[in-house]
Amino acid sequence: MELSEHLDLPALRGSINEALSAFIAADNHYLTQIGPELEPVAAALKEFLLQSGKRFRPLFASVGYLGTGSPLSPELFSALSSVELIHVCALIHDDVMDASDTRRGAPAIHKQFENLHQSKKLSGSSAQFGIASAILLGDLALVWASKMLHESKIPAEQIIAALPIFDEMEVELMAGQYLDIYEQALASESVERSLKVARYKSGKYSIERPLHFGAAIANKNPERFYPIYSAYGLPLGEAFQLRDDLLGVFGEPAETGKPAGDDLREGKRTVLMALTHERSNESQRKTIKELLGKPDLSLDEVNELRGIIIDTGARDHLEGLISTLTQEAVSAIDNPLITSHVQSLLHQMATIATQRKI
Amino acid sequence: MELSEHLDLPALRGSINEALSAFIAADNHYLTQIGPELEPVAAALKEFLLQSGKRFRPLFASVGYLGTGSPLSPELFSALSSVELIHVCALIHDDVMDASDTRRGAPAIHKQFENLHQSKKLSGSSAQFGIASAILLGDLALVWASKMLHESKIPAEQIIAALPIFDEMEVELMAGQYLDIYEQALASESVERSLKVARYKSGKYSIERPLHFGAAIANKNPERFYPIYSAYGLPLGEAFQLRDDLLGVFGEPAETGKPAGDDLREGKRTVLMALTHERSNESQRKTIKELLGKPDLSLDEVNELRGIIIDTGARDHLEGLISTLTQEAVSAIDNPLITSHVQSLLHQMATIATQRKI
Numbered sequence: 001m002e003l004s005e006h007l008d009l010p011a012l013r014g015s016i017n018e019a020l021s022a023f024i025a026a027d028n029h030y031l032t033q034i035g036p037e038l039e040p041v042a043a044a045l046k047e048f049l050l051q052s053g054k055r056f057r058p059l060f061a062s063v064g065y066l067g068t069g070s071p072l073s074p075e076l077f078s079a080l081s082s083v084e085l086i087h088v089c090a091l092i093h094d095d096v097m098d099a100s101d102t103r104r105g106a107p108a109i110h111k112q113f114e115n116l117h118q119s120k121k122l123s124g125s126s127a128q129f130g131i132a133s134a135i136l137l138g139d140l141a142l143v144w145a146s147k148m149l150h151e152s153k154i155p156a157e158q159i160i161a162a163l164p165i166f167d168e169m170e171v172e173l174m175a176g177q178y179l180d181i182y183e184q185a186l187a188s189e190s191v192e193r194s195l196k197v198a199r200y201k202s203g204k205y206s207i208e209r210p211l212h213f214g215a216a217i218a219n220k221n222p223e224r225f226y227p228i229y230s231a232y233g234l235p236l237g238e239a240f241q242l243r244d245d246l247l248g249v250f251g252e253p254a255e256t257g258k259p260a261g262d263d264l265r266e267g268k269r270t271v272l273m274a275l276t277h278e279r280s281n282e283s284q285r286k287t288i289k290e291l292l293g294k295p296d297l298s299l300d301e302v303n304e305l306r307g308i309i310i311d312t313g314a315r316d317h318l319e320g321l322i323s324t325l326t327q328e329a330v331s332a333i334d335n336p337l338i339t340s341h342v343q344s345l346l347h348q349m350a351t352i353a354t355q356r357k358i
Numbered sequence: 359m360e361l362s363e364h365l366d367l368p369a370l371r372g373s374i375n376e377a378l379s380a381f382i383a384a385d386n387h388y389l390t391q392i393g394p395e396l397e398p399v400a401a402a403l404k405e406f407l408l409q410s411g412k413r414f415r416p417l418f419a420s421v422g423y424l425g426t427g428s429p430l431s432p433e434l435f436s437a438l439s440s441v442e443l444i445h446v447c448a449l450i451h452d453d454v455m456d457a458s459d460t461r462r463g464a465p466a467i468h469k470q471f472e473n474l475h476q477s478k479k480l481s482g483s484s485a486q487f488g489i490a491s492a493i494l495l496g497d498l499a500l501v502w503a504s505k506m507l508h509e510s511k512i513p514a515e516q517i518i519a520a521l522p523i524f525d526e527m528e529v530e531l532m533a534g535q536y537l538d539i540y541e542q543a544l545a546s547e548s549v550e551r552s553l554k555v556a557r558y559k560s561g562k563y564s565i566e567r568p569l570h571f572g573a574a575i576a577n578k579n580p581e582r583f584y585p586i587y588s589a590y591g592l593p594l595g596e597a598f599q600l601r602d603d604l605l606g607v608f609g610e611p612a613e614t615g616k617p618a619g620d621d622l623r624e625g626k627r628t629v630l631m632a633l634t635h636e637r638s639n640e641s642q643r644k645t646i647k648e649l650l651g652k653p654d655l656s657l658d659e660v661n662e663l664r665g666i667i668i669d670t671g672a673r674d675h676l677e678g679l680i681s682t683l684t685q686e687a688v689s690a691i692d693n694p695l696i697t698s699h700v701q702s703l704l705h706q707m708a709t710i711a712t713q714r715k716i
Binding site: 037143167184187 | 399482504505514522558625
């Protein structure tokens, strides 16, 4: 193990990936011993977990841990990386909830199992089999998140210290997801409400809580670090979600793994769309009403909506907001309690989280 | 707290219900503080959790704990009752997976939220909103199961001792559920395969693992008790699932809370149907093929299928199998390690689990 002071983000990511690979190999073996019928389940979860490499949440957990001045070890990476499996559950279930058939340029899990059902010419509805499988795979990922933490072989008192934050992170995730689907169903145009959803759905769950979780695992007066991590994590989490809003509209399919303008086709109620609505004139509102959420939206229509978002200044305003929030986040860690090494890692993470292309 | 030796099943059930009520009250409060939009989520989970009173799994956990000779306390009931929330997740997600709209004579959770969407005239598909909500409520119940165990205030070493069994129980549940939906999709007629699904779906998860979990929480050489509890729990769990098969076909709607012959309408591949298939003649098979899984099955058609199940002797055979398995279970606890009080409780539980009407 390298000295913690020399760990950079790629090294952290490497250790996180190793921990996840080791866990999934062992647990896949356990699963397929129950029955060979579970092989597609094991394979799909493994591929889903290992094909993505951003690892935002385990990275924040690792940096949150490092911030307390404690040394890392393979066991700690196992404990800290467990949060990635919560995210796997969130993504798999999210795609079912949104009826979104593509993830990272490939079929979503429910679609994969729908295809399996068709190719094996199984009985009953393929779509229903796909949905049922994806619900179970998401559930299993959530169970595995806990299992990975519990089995990490770090001292019992560190596990016990981390459980309350781990639980709270999961409750906030599910609450945030419900706020999100409810917001979509309200077809709300409120900027304030959209920001609240962004805060719960992403702000707390993606950044603040993983940082807290890392500090809790270190178990050395973590409450010293919680307010600093919140002051950094909450605005950055919002900025992260706002970048997501922009990518959902302006991102290239090659980068996002989703069709161009997918959020427009889904009619997602985002802060970006709430801002656009607030700033649009009557004729622009008419176009939005006509096109937003149209399932067979053409590329021309996507571009028409993109034009309105740009013309109203909503896009620029959001870019400004992302900058302000990121600046706010970054100044919060200018604190003598945080070593310069960890400050530098948190700076880099802020950049990655808000300037990313996916 | 009464002396453990005087605890009967109603007293245990009372303490379990108290623990669940206290937990849900506190966590509902937490949830609605995040946002008033979450009130329907909190209310639906509370009603779902508190309206049923069987409490099989917490009862087995409590008896498994008592079997080790340790004394019970309110904190222990909090820890032991957490398994009920795993079951809440399983039922909510199961109804989505089966597209089963009724549970305990009332709308299933996804149907409740579909109705909410309609009554509030929200935007988008009501059915999709119902499914998304039910996925999240099930997820939240699963998260709450862990949270209830973690927050129970029993000593940390007892929580740590119980986590591996808790995790394994959840993995086996999800694996068993997948085996079940896959079995349905295979439209299998194999008695052997159906029995395997029954074993995982219900045998391990409903009885054996809750007993192990109780012993693990006591944390006094629980491995002394595991083989005895397995020898009791596995056959009894199968018998429990076989009783479910019979109720799904012959149960009265007033008792089961589901329409008459619901499993026939759903075309469920159960041990009962596999046995019937094995024993049926050509003309009976033709009728089964025609009617099993017909969505608009009439009561006359339900009765026609019931007649075949009875005429082939499959029903009697299953009743015989339930008796044999129950006998096998009960003789396994005739062991000096288990006090006569706990033996008596396990006898009573065996009767309730296999002679129940719901």
